[in-house]
Amino acid sequence: MVKFLKRFYLCLIFIFLYAPILVLIVYSFNESKSRGHWGGFTLKWYGELFRDRDIIKALYYTFLVALLSSIISTIIGTFSAIGIHNMGLFGKNFALNINYLPVLNPDIVTGVALMTLFISVNMRLGFLTMLISHTVFNIPYVILSVLPKLKQMNKHMTEAALDLGATPAYALRKVVIPEIMPGVITGALIAFTLSIDDFVISFFNTGSGVTNLSILVYSMAKRGVKPSINALTTLMLITVVILLLLINKRTTKGDELLP
């Protein structure tokens, strides 16, 4: 009985989590444009998706910005985290509080503030400003995911490496970074997702025809969201699932391989 209840509860959670996605996938094959009304099976939205130059362009910019900003913010964030970890108590608290600020700040404030900054230094809004703003809001999340790993790490390990003749740079590369790698990867993934997700900050900091997917979807509010977006989401979801399966397969093959 208890076992049944447990399973039932788990099922319920999964239904809550995945039912919306499932419905979306089903409706990407719907002939009719309206949700809640089944007009027959079709693949036309997939065809339209690849012919729509706006969607393809937005997809390109979304991934380019997400990729670049997550790489840059991971590099900056990881080094900042190592620096913060080695600070004195006062400096550490101070740096951490400053780091929390952009996390707690509403997106609209961050977005408008960044826009004002760019305009005041006479930067033309466009791809570069969007990339910078995404990097800026990603860095705190990377720091927050790397710091716990640094705390867990045995600090004598670095000292031992230095004692055995490693230069600080060598110790960093061969000891510290491999130890905190799971945190770095988590940080990079969070940064990547947040960047794909973001609407408000992107909207205010883009220009010159650079539009990402979330701006595209929001801008469809006037006319109703096009079912091609369902098709696109389905394809993205399938890609992510395949990627996850591949990664899982790799990690289970060689246990020593980190995620």
Added chain:
Amino acid sequence: MKRISVLFLSFLLIVTSLIVLPGCNKDRVVLNVFNWGQYINPDLLTKFEKETGIKVNLELFETNEHMLAKLEAGGTAYDVVFPSDYVIEEMIQKDMLYKIDFNNIPNFKYIGDRFKNLNYDPTNEYSVPYFWGTLGIIYNSEMVDEEVDSWDILWDEKYAGKILMLDSMRDTIGVALKRLGYSVNETDPSKLEEAKNLLIQQRPLINGYYVDEITDMMINGDAALALNWSGAAMDIYWEGAEHIKFAVPEEGANLWFDCMVIPKTSRHKAEAEKFINFMLDPENAYLNSEYVGYASPVTSVFERLMEENPEIADMDAYNPSEEVLDKCEVFIDLGDKRPLYNQIWTEIKVE
């Protein structure tokens, strides 16, 4: 170490090339167009680029307010923007728009006289209409037997619980004002009080205030009557739900316009005018209207659509009668009376 530096260098190279390369072909004029999503036929952009050699960068916004915020902040170089009627008035007052040189827009002659010199731009110097429509009642003809010709039906107890109202302040208050025989731009507090009481009295009869959901709820038969814009009615019609009809009541309603304007951020005014002229070309306007599904102010587009789909001539969504149109009004900016509307709207919604 070597591998890392190679990676890093190639990464830097990609970034710089991405940033620098677009700036290389400076001789080609780039036009920045700021529009609503799915509100222009993408084939027309390609056609314009081919014909003129001007490149078009399309950027999208979601609401008039977002667009305005971004335009006012600066740092952008939009050449053509597509605001709605009352926003144009505000933009003119704030000195954000260039006067359009109509000598460069010979195709302006194709626009119906009804759509010129409207009260948001009385001398028609700043804006060119792009799409237009009305506010009216969408109804399910299987659930409503009688003829829908008056706003009164939205207060009919027969349809209690089956009426949807628009979650849009100006539109919903405007309907109450029209039912009372006043203007949609009324600012007299006592008349607004009457409108408020009328809407509060209606509260028990309605299902709720919605925007996007209305289309789906109507197609699914969840409601019998809904207040909505003609654009939504046309979407439903092109979708093939023929039992859903649209009517503009005889008391008149709101008439809305989305227009093309050239903001002062523009660096290519002549090319922007070329673009506006291109959009007004009867063939292009037809292709655009067919893609978007909204009514174009270009007269011949309408005639051609009617030839191909004779049934739309009788549809209020596409072709409201002259008498009704004469009673329709365009919203003007409320200015300092806006707080009064906001307050009334809040009182209605908390009721």
